[in-house]
Amino acid sequence: MTEIVSCTGVSRTYGSGLDAVVVLHGVTCAVGEGDKIAVTGSSGSGKTTLLHLLAGLDEPTAGEIHRHDGPTGKDVPRRDGPTGKDAHRHDLPVGIVFQGPSLLSPLDVTENVALPLLIAGFDEGGARKRAHEALRQVGLADLGQRLPEELSGGQAQRVAVARVLAAAPRLIIADEPTGQLDSAHADDVIGLLIGVADELGAGLVIATHDPAIAKRFPLRWEMSDGALGRRTC
Numbered sequence: 001m002t003e004i005v006s007c008t009g010v011s012r013t014y015g016s017g018l019d020a021v022v023v024l025h026g027v028t029c030a031v032g033e034g035d036k037i038a039v040t041g042s043s044g045s046g047k048t049t050l051l052h053l054l055a056g057l058d059e060p061t062a063g064e065i066h067r068h069d070g071p072t073g074k075d076v077p078r079r080d081g082p083t084g085k086d087a088h089r090h091d092l093p094v095g096i097v098f099q100g101p102s103l104l105s106p107l108d109v110t111e112n113v114a115l116p117l118l119i120a121g122f123d124e125g126g127a128r129k130r131a132h133e134a135l136r137q138v139g140l141a142d143l144g145q146r147l148p149e150e151l152s153g154g155q156a157q158r159v160a161v162a163r164v165l166a167a168a169p170r171l172i173i174a175d176e177p178t179g180q181l182d183s184a185h186a187d188d189v190i191g192l193l194i195g196v197a198d199e200l201g202a203g204l205v206i207a208t209h210d211p212a213i214a215k216r217f218p219l220r221w222e223m224s225d226g227a228l229g230r231r232t233c
Protein backbone atom coordinates (compact mmCIF):
# COMPACT_ATOMS: atom_id res chain seq x y z
CA MET A 1 0.00 0.00 0.00
CA THR A 2 1.32 3.46 -0.85
CA GLU A 3 0.73 5.61 2.19
CA ILE A 4 -0.65 9.12 1.80
CA VAL A 5 -0.62 10.20 5.43
CA SER A 6 0.38 8.49 8.66
CA CYS A 7 -0.02 9.43 12.33
CA THR A 8 2.24 8.18 15.11
CA GLY A 9 1.20 8.69 18.73
CA VAL A 10 -0.84 11.74 17.81
CA SER A 11 -2.63 13.75 20.50
CA ARG A 12 -4.61 16.98 20.42
CA THR A 13 -5.16 19.05 23.53
CA TYR A 14 -7.28 22.18 23.75
CA GLY A 15 -6.43 24.83 26.33
CA SER A 16 -3.55 24.64 28.78
CA GLY A 17 -2.75 24.18 32.45
CA LEU A 18 -5.76 23.34 34.57
CA ASP A 19 -8.05 24.03 31.59
CA ALA A 20 -6.30 21.55 29.30
CA VAL A 21 -8.62 19.01 27.70
CA VAL A 22 -7.12 16.09 25.80
CA VAL A 23 -9.60 15.30 23.04
CA LEU A 24 -7.40 12.90 21.06
CA HIS A 25 -4.65 10.74 22.52
CA GLY A 26 -2.05 8.32 21.23
CA VAL A 27 -3.54 7.80 17.79
CA THR A 28 -1.43 5.78 15.38
CA CYS A 29 -2.90 5.12 11.95
CA ALA A 30 -2.25 5.43 8.25
CA VAL A 31 -4.30 6.08 5.12
CA GLY A 32 -3.12 4.68 1.82
CA GLU A 33 -4.11 5.11 -1.80
CA GLY A 34 -7.36 3.29 -2.46
CA ASP A 35 -8.25 2.94 1.23
CA LYS A 36 -11.88 3.59 2.07
CA ILE A 37 -12.33 4.16 5.78
CA ALA A 38 -15.42 5.02 7.83
CA VAL A 39 -14.67 6.58 11.21
CA THR A 40 -17.47 5.94 13.68
CA GLY A 41 -17.97 6.74 17.36
CA SER A 42 -20.28 8.65 19.64
CA SER A 43 -20.65 12.42 19.57
CA GLY A 44 -17.56 14.09 21.02
CA SER A 45 -15.37 10.99 20.62
CA GLY A 46 -12.91 12.88 18.40
CA LYS A 47 -13.90 12.02 14.82
CA THR A 48 -13.78 15.58 13.51
CA THR A 49 -10.55 16.27 15.38
CA LEU A 50 -8.89 13.25 13.74
CA LEU A 51 -10.21 14.13 10.28
CA HIS A 52 -8.99 17.73 10.58
CA LEU A 53 -5.53 16.46 11.53
CA LEU A 54 -5.46 14.03 8.60
CA ALA A 55 -6.58 16.82 6.27
CA GLY A 56 -3.93 19.23 7.53
CA LEU A 57 -6.53 21.69 8.82
CA ASP A 58 -5.13 21.33 12.34
CA GLU A 59 -1.81 20.39 13.96
CA PRO A 60 -1.27 17.82 16.74
CA THR A 61 -0.04 18.94 20.14
CA ALA A 62 2.00 15.71 20.46
CA GLY A 63 3.08 12.94 18.12
CA GLU A 64 3.85 13.12 14.44
CA ILE A 65 1.88 13.34 11.23
CA HIS A 66 3.76 12.49 8.09
CA ARG A 67 2.44 13.38 4.66
CA HIS A 68 3.98 11.25 1.98
CA ASP A 69 4.59 12.98 -1.32
CA GLY A 70 3.63 11.31 -4.54
CA PRO A 71 1.72 11.60 -7.76
CA THR A 72 -1.98 10.87 -7.89
CA GLY A 73 -2.79 7.23 -7.20
CA LYS A 74 -3.76 6.52 -10.73
CA ASP A 75 -2.43 8.23 -13.80
CA VAL A 76 -5.53 10.33 -14.21
CA PRO A 77 -5.50 11.78 -17.72
CA ARG A 78 -5.50 15.54 -17.66
CA ARG A 79 -6.65 17.48 -20.65
CA ASP A 80 -6.89 20.87 -19.00
CA GLY A 81 -3.85 21.35 -16.82
CA PRO A 82 -2.31 24.69 -16.06
CA THR A 83 -0.77 26.28 -19.10
CA GLY A 84 2.81 25.32 -19.75
CA LYS A 85 3.15 23.19 -16.62
CA ASP A 86 2.88 19.56 -15.67
CA ALA A 87 -0.78 19.20 -14.73
CA HIS A 88 -0.08 16.44 -12.22
CA ARG A 89 1.93 18.77 -10.02
CA HIS A 90 -1.20 20.83 -9.58
CA ASP A 91 -3.56 18.12 -8.41
CA LEU A 92 -4.53 19.11 -4.89
CA PRO A 93 -3.23 16.94 -2.01
CA VAL A 94 -6.53 16.93 -0.11
CA GLY A 95 -10.19 17.43 -0.99
CA ILE A 96 -12.69 18.02 1.79
CA VAL A 97 -16.47 17.63 2.02
CA PHE A 98 -18.03 19.15 5.13
CA GLN A 99 -21.35 18.32 6.75
CA GLY A 100 -23.01 21.69 6.31
CA PRO A 101 -23.10 24.26 3.55
CA SER A 102 -19.60 24.83 2.22
CA LEU A 103 -20.27 26.59 -1.07
CA LEU A 104 -19.45 30.27 -1.39
CA SER A 105 -22.76 32.07 -1.74
CA PRO A 106 -21.77 34.85 -4.21
CA LEU A 107 -20.32 32.32 -6.68
CA ASP A 108 -22.41 30.17 -8.98
CA VAL A 109 -22.07 26.38 -8.98
CA THR A 110 -19.46 26.23 -11.75
CA GLU A 111 -17.39 28.94 -10.09
CA ASN A 112 -17.54 27.10 -6.76
CA VAL A 113 -16.26 23.89 -8.35
CA ALA A 114 -13.56 25.72 -10.32
CA LEU A 115 -12.29 27.81 -7.40
CA PRO A 116 -9.76 25.32 -5.89
CA LEU A 117 -8.29 24.80 -9.36
CA LEU A 118 -7.88 28.54 -9.90
CA ILE A 119 -6.15 28.79 -6.51
CA ALA A 120 -3.91 25.88 -7.53
CA GLY A 121 -2.78 27.73 -10.66
CA PHE A 122 -5.07 26.56 -13.43
CA ASP A 123 -6.07 29.12 -16.03
CA GLU A 124 -9.73 30.10 -15.99
CA GLY A 125 -10.68 28.23 -19.16
CA GLY A 126 -9.07 25.01 -17.99
CA ALA A 127 -10.61 25.27 -14.52
CA ARG A 128 -14.10 25.92 -15.91
CA LYS A 129 -13.79 23.03 -18.33
CA ARG A 130 -12.84 20.64 -15.56
CA ALA A 131 -15.66 22.02 -13.39
CA HIS A 132 -18.20 21.41 -16.17
CA GLU A 133 -16.94 17.84 -16.60
CA ALA A 134 -17.10 17.13 -12.86
CA LEU A 135 -20.63 18.55 -12.64
CA ARG A 136 -21.68 16.37 -15.57
CA GLN A 137 -20.27 13.31 -13.80
CA VAL A 138 -22.33 13.97 -10.66
CA GLY A 139 -25.46 14.60 -12.73
CA LEU A 140 -25.62 18.37 -12.32
CA ALA A 141 -24.61 19.53 -15.79
CA ASP A 142 -27.67 21.78 -16.01
CA LEU A 143 -27.20 23.57 -12.70
CA GLY A 144 -23.83 25.24 -13.33
CA GLN A 145 -25.24 28.76 -13.35
CA ARG A 146 -27.32 28.44 -10.20
CA LEU A 147 -26.34 30.10 -6.95
CA PRO A 148 -25.89 27.88 -3.86
CA GLU A 149 -29.10 29.29 -2.32
CA GLU A 150 -31.03 27.89 -5.29
CA LEU A 151 -29.94 24.29 -4.55
CA SER A 152 -31.47 21.58 -2.38
CA GLY A 153 -29.30 20.09 0.38
CA GLY A 154 -28.65 16.98 -1.71
CA GLN A 155 -27.72 19.03 -4.77
CA ALA A 156 -25.36 21.20 -2.69
CA GLN A 157 -23.53 18.10 -1.41
CA ARG A 158 -23.27 16.79 -4.98
CA VAL A 159 -21.64 20.08 -5.94
CA ALA A 160 -19.22 19.62 -3.01
CA VAL A 161 -18.39 16.14 -4.38
CA ALA A 162 -17.91 17.61 -7.88
CA ARG A 163 -15.51 20.15 -6.37
CA VAL A 164 -13.46 17.29 -4.95
CA LEU A 165 -13.61 15.35 -8.23
CA ALA A 166 -12.45 18.37 -10.24
CA ALA A 167 -9.49 18.92 -7.91
CA ALA A 168 -8.36 15.27 -8.21
CA PRO A 169 -6.86 14.99 -4.71
CA ARG A 170 -4.90 12.01 -3.40
CA LEU A 171 -6.88 12.11 -0.17
CA ILE A 172 -10.59 12.81 0.30
CA ILE A 173 -11.81 13.72 3.78
CA ALA A 174 -15.56 13.89 4.36
CA ASP A 175 -16.88 14.86 7.79
CA GLU A 176 -20.47 13.68 8.18
CA PRO A 177 -21.11 14.51 4.52
CA THR A 178 -24.66 13.18 4.70
CA GLY A 179 -25.58 14.42 8.17
CA GLN A 180 -28.23 16.78 6.81
CA LEU A 181 -29.64 14.51 4.10
CA ASP A 182 -32.45 11.95 4.05
CA SER A 183 -31.38 8.35 3.60
CA ALA A 184 -31.97 8.21 -0.18
CA HIS A 185 -29.87 11.33 -0.82
CA ALA A 186 -27.29 10.16 1.74
CA ASP A 187 -26.89 6.87 -0.10
CA ASP A 188 -26.54 8.70 -3.37
CA VAL A 189 -23.82 11.08 -2.08
CA ILE A 190 -21.86 8.22 -0.47
CA GLY A 191 -22.04 6.26 -3.73
CA LEU A 192 -20.69 9.28 -5.59
CA LEU A 193 -17.85 9.76 -3.11
CA ILE A 194 -16.85 6.10 -3.34
CA GLY A 195 -17.01 6.31 -7.15
CA VAL A 196 -14.87 9.46 -7.19
CA ALA A 197 -12.29 7.87 -4.86
CA ASP A 198 -12.19 4.80 -7.14
CA GLU A 199 -11.78 6.90 -10.24
CA LEU A 200 -8.92 8.92 -8.73
CA GLY A 201 -7.29 6.04 -6.87
CA ALA A 202 -7.53 8.32 -3.82
CA GLY A 203 -7.78 7.47 -0.14
CA LEU A 204 -11.23 8.24 1.31
CA VAL A 205 -11.93 8.83 5.01
CA ILE A 206 -15.41 9.73 6.19
CA ALA A 207 -16.86 10.31 9.64
CA THR A 208 -20.37 9.01 10.11
CA HIS A 209 -22.91 8.20 12.81
CA ASP A 210 -24.88 6.05 10.41
CA PRO A 211 -24.15 2.29 10.67
CA ALA A 212 -25.67 1.68 7.22
CA ILE A 213 -23.19 4.10 5.67
CA ALA A 214 -20.26 2.70 7.68
CA LYS A 215 -21.10 -0.77 6.34
CA ARG A 216 -20.42 0.39 2.79
CA PHE A 217 -16.76 0.98 3.70
CA PRO A 218 -14.25 -1.87 3.67
CA LEU A 219 -12.34 -0.40 6.65
CA ARG A 220 -14.00 0.89 9.82
CA TRP A 221 -12.25 2.72 12.65
CA GLU A 222 -14.10 3.27 15.91
CA MET A 223 -13.28 6.32 18.03
CA SER A 224 -13.92 6.16 21.75
CA ASP A 225 -13.11 8.99 24.18
CA GLY A 226 -10.39 10.37 21.90
CA ALA A 227 -8.72 7.03 21.22
CA LEU A 228 -8.78 4.95 18.08
CA GLY A 229 -10.25 1.67 19.22
CA ARG A 230 -11.56 -1.26 17.25
CA ARG A 231 -10.60 -1.44 13.58
CA THR A 232 -12.51 -3.79 11.34
CA CYS A 233 -12.19 -4.71 7.73
Ligand SMILES: Nc1ncnc2c1ncn2[C@@H]1O[C@H](COP(=O)(O)OP(=O)(O)OP(=O)(O)O)[C@@H](O)[C@H]1O
Binds near residue numbers: 021023041043
Ligand atom coordinates in the same frame (compact mmCIF):
# COMPACT_ATOMS: atom_id res chain seq x y z
N1 LIG B 1 -11.93 24.29 19.72
C1 LIG B 1 -12.21 23.45 20.74
N2 LIG B 1 -11.95 23.79 22.01
C2 LIG B 1 -12.19 22.95 23.03
N3 LIG B 1 -12.72 21.70 22.87
C3 LIG B 1 -13.01 21.33 21.62
C4 LIG B 1 -12.78 22.16 20.48
N4 LIG B 1 -13.15 21.49 19.38
C5 LIG B 1 -13.62 20.29 19.80
N5 LIG B 1 -13.53 20.20 21.13
C6 LIG B 1 -13.92 19.05 21.95
O1 LIG B 1 -13.21 17.93 21.48
C7 LIG B 1 -14.00 16.75 21.62
C8 LIG B 1 -14.03 16.01 20.32
O2 LIG B 1 -14.74 16.79 19.37
P1 LIG B 1 -14.99 16.29 17.88
O3 LIG B 1 -15.70 17.39 17.17
O4 LIG B 1 -13.72 15.81 17.32
O5 LIG B 1 -15.95 15.05 18.14
P2 LIG B 1 -16.86 14.24 17.09
O6 LIG B 1 -16.66 12.79 17.41
O7 LIG B 1 -16.57 14.68 15.71
O8 LIG B 1 -18.30 14.70 17.52
P3 LIG B 1 -19.66 14.80 16.64
O9 LIG B 1 -20.00 13.40 16.25
O10 LIG B 1 -20.65 15.39 17.60
O11 LIG B 1 -19.36 15.70 15.47
C9 LIG B 1 -15.37 17.20 22.11
O12 LIG B 1 -15.46 16.98 23.50
C10 LIG B 1 -15.38 18.68 21.81
O13 LIG B 1 -16.17 19.37 22.75
